Amino acid sequence: MKLALIFPDTRARLGAYLLLAAAVLAPAASAAEPFPAVIEHRYGATTVPAKPQRIVSLSYIGHDFLLALGETPYALRKWFGNHPHGVWPWAQAALGDATPIVLQGQIDIERIAALEPDLITGQWSGMSEREYALLSQIAPTIPPKAAHGSYGSPWQAMLRTLGTATGNAAKADRIITRIEGRFAAIRAAHPEWQGASAVMVSATRTGAYSATDIRGQFLAALGFKVPEVSDPFTPANSYYALVPEEDLSPIDTDVLIWIDAGGSVQRLKRLPLRHTLRASREGREIYAGRLLSSALSHSSPLSLDAALDQLVPLLEAALDGDPATPVSSMAKAGLLPEGK
């Protein structure tokens, strides 16, 4: 059927063409329209009505993710370290001259209300259901997804969620593709790492980070197998388990990465059974000092690159099959046995 037959008048015909075009294009346009955005999570679902302008980030690491997306949080929650505005060096460039308000300690509902946010993000914040209920009355609030637990959100999921909530979904996908590509390239270049066992262990308390922890996920992304170490006293804490100092066999892996956010080199030196570990005898230990261990502990789109830059050469030295090759970070910390 020809439109010209129904609408003989040219102007009316033109109008009909426009209407038809609008009808065809409309569904596509509303799919690309990012708001309102709906985000499912452990306590239900949250609707973000419009692009947020004042974001309060309660996640200990979440500000890195927002900065990676080009969003500067209005306020952020400092984790540790003495850096300006609680932002570590890898995120300084993205922060630029911005001066976000720094929150510290427990979640302070009153203080957050006074900030008048229009979005509160809280994956990796330990926010309880009660806190969520209160925060939701202040602004749309985003806790982690049910599957990930309080501190287990994989960086991809976390970035994707924040991308959706801030209208940066496409940008989030681009970042994920790039970083996953980098991991894939490293995996391809190191076939000997695939299936080898590896674990990150806190030097402060000899506690192993499990496969569900973001540090465990990082190792898995490089192809390593992370051993399951369970803590009989806090089974609910699936991220971290203390290893009995009388028996370190649970962490006797092909490569052992000591995580030290500061001040535990002396403790490592004295740890009596360390020298009986295969990894120690064969030069397959890695010492991750303050910056590297913090980059791993953040596992954010900004810190992952910094972590890979530093850790990959150390892994190569540790796993080159020659016990004589010194791992530079171990030598620098003075942790190599005498004569090496």
Next chain:
Amino acid sequence: MSISAVAISPARPAASLRGLRLAGALLGLVLLSAAALRFGFRPAGWETVWTALTAYDPNDAAHIVIREMRLPRLAGAVLAGAALGISGALIQGMTRNPLADPGLLGINGGAALGVVICILGFGITDPAAFVWVALGGALAASVLVFLLGGGSRANPLRLVLAGAALSALILALTRALLLVSSQTLDVFRFWVLGGFDGIQTATLYALLPFLSLGAGLAAVAASGLNALQLGEDTARGLGVRTGLARTTAGIAIVLLCGATVAMAGPIAFAGLIVPHLARWAAGPDMGWTLAFSAVFGPLLLIAADLAGRLPLFGGNMQAGVMTALIGGPVLIWMVRRNGVRSL
């Protein structure tokens, strides 16, 4: 009172019976020490214990566990147990308060504040580095408590009140600092439970002079405290210089507890329960009470440390947690059997 209750808590046991009891307790200490070297998270036989002590192989994991880990822990538990037992008996005798324990004089609180400042201000997280700040904090806080409590003329009530008030103040300050930093909290929460893992032989040697001096002063103070148990006026009438006795006991308490908290963190409960067990076994004499406390304290702490290392508790439970788990039921049993002596 039933006959059996009388039998277990005689008012004045025969001297020979008392000596026999002390010998028995010492034998128990030797046996428990041997068990502490043998049992733990990692199984070992008697033969391994013996060769680890006599023909040490630094590459044998089992030898390392016994010689480098269990032996220093055992020594730490013996010293800390004796120190806490003696100082607990002194402070209960001095204040004539059966609920008094070393934590009351601000010693633990002062040490804790020192450790928090050390972590927060200087980023030091190595427990071995806490020794001197903990000792400094303990000494400073306890001197303050003694001054607030009236110095050498301190009356027991004023002393206890000053200690409670200052402890509360220091605790509030410590908590305020902890709220600022989650990292500090993580290291601190293990230190504050108290325990002997990772204890250094060098630390033990460094603190030995403080402990010896404290034990010596405790022995000197014993006769004065004995007289004080009869009441202030009677003691004066007997020619005892009560102020001097109290000051000597006070210095002994501070040295013993300060060194203990520096070595192993604030171990709760041991200083409270051990003197009760000791008085039950020793009778009213302060000298004998101190002697028994010096043996029962190690017994409790070795048992607590050993239990915490058993796979049953994950091989990692702090001795400071286990003292109350083990000591609590013992105290309840004593109370039920009328074994607790009033002061």
